[in-house]
Amino acid sequence: MSGERHVPVLWMEVMEYLAVRRGGTYVDCTLGFAGHASAIAKALGGAGHLIGFDRDPEALELARARLATLAGELGEAMPKLTLIHGEFSRVAEFVKPGELDGMLADFGTSSMHLDQAHRGFSFQADGPLDMRMNTAQELTAEQVVNQVDENDLANLIYELGEERRSRRIARAIVRARPITTTAQLAGVVRSSAPAMKGDKIHPATRTFQALRIHVNGELDEIKALLENAPALLKPGGRLVLISFHSLEDRLAKDAMRDGKEAGTLEVLTRKPVTAGEDEVQRNPRSRSAKLRAAERIELTGVDRTPLRGAEKMKARQQARQR
Ligand SMILES: C[S@@+](CC[C@H](N)C(=O)[O-])C[C@H]1O[C@@H](n2cnc3c(N)ncnc32)[C@H](O)[C@@H]1O
Incomplete structure (x- = not known):
């Protein structure tokens, strides 16, 4: 771009x-x-x-x-x-x-990160669950989503995404594993914690923010x-x-x-x-x-x-x- x-x-x-x-x-x-x-x-x-x-x-x-x-x-x-x-x-x-x-x-x-689906930062366009800013680094969002245990995942989404419904979301993610794409993850988050009345942001926004912050330290x-x-x-x-x-x-x-x-x-x-x-x-x-x-x-x-x-x-x- x-x-x-x-x-x-x-x-x-x-x-x-x-x-x-x-x-x-x-x-x-x-x-x-x-x-x-x-x-x-x-x-x-x-x-x-x-x-x-x-x-x-x-x-x-x-x-x-x-x-x-x-x-x-x-x-x-x-x-x-x-x-x-x-x-x-x-x-x-x-x-x-x-x-x-x-x-x-x-x-x-x-x-650029958000616009390029293949970088895996966006829930608006489907791509692999990547989210690495430095593509030379090993840890990807896919590893976090599929390997971190439910409790740690919930804490991560709560602390780094400031998401109050983190426990429910983490449970749904663990049940839906393996999750490999951004669209799949956004769908899992949306069905476990749908948008509430008055919400201005997509229900997956906070979960994606948490994963991005974690993956990139x-x-x-x-x-x-x-x-x-x-x-x-x-x-x-x-x-x-x-x-x-x-x-x-x-x-x-x-x-x-x-x-x-x-x-x-x-x-x-x-x-x-x-x-x-x-x-x-x-x-x-x-x-x-x-x-x-x-x-x-x-x-x-x-x-x-x-x-x-x-x-x-x-x-x-x-x-x-x-
Ligand atoms: C918001 S953009 C900066 C835009 C820039 N100020 C401009 O005028 O175009 C942030 C950039 O910082 C890079 N970045 C984020 N965290 C970084 C870090 N810890 N070390 C080095 N670069 C980083 C990202 O890859 C991204 O390209």
Whole structure:
């Protein structure tokens, strides 16, 4: 499918909070179709460096092609690019402490995963029960659905899908085994826990979300990234996170609160930033997006008292000029 169909969510807000420094070094943890990455690259200029990750080899190749086209347009104004096929939890292997001016992570799946039936993410189109973002990994959704015992399956659907009818669904799945396709699984979920009055989502939505998060270890990935992030940023460096469901957003919120308490981060978004009506109209996926941003604070090692007012502004300006 073509990259043109993917619209980067909250891109103006991303650029506002990332506040790209010309000539700086940035990481885009989730390249996808390189929508955000292209905007960052343009703002960086020829002296900059953009490091990008994607665990999905197909997405990485699409991003590479899109950035190559941009390089053709920008010529010498194109920053240096380092594109990495792999999980963003490994970012500290590729970046030195205090090296980054900013870091962006736009969590979750891309429209490519949902649109391509053979990737097995969607209950709307029939495909094999796969759900791996990184196709080099072994664990698939089919293994989870057919091999995990009923109790563990129910817990997984409850915790990662926030599905209250998880026990009933797990029982129906175990009875219907073997289940090999997304349509078969969606049917089993729908008949065991049909849509209730007022439901706006398909009855299988939460079960599919739970399986996807589990198969891809998504929450552990985010935890590992957020543990590393403050140490990789320069003073004044920005961290921008976009989440799409409450489990992701809770991790982002907690990491920022912990950074604030440890005196390493200043939180820039008191509440998460969400898409305006216009964007939601144009791109329905943006409806559930929540952006949180923070700035790395310089640790003197002596005085960790938070700076106030004018002093804080001056310190930030100095950090930005370095
Ligand atoms: C929502 S899309 C990103 C879209 C991108 N910001 C853009 O503007 O086109 C998320 C991408 O991140 C990738 N991804 C998700 N989790 C990842 C992880 N733990 N490590 C590396 N890439 C990941 C997915 O494969 C997907 O391509």
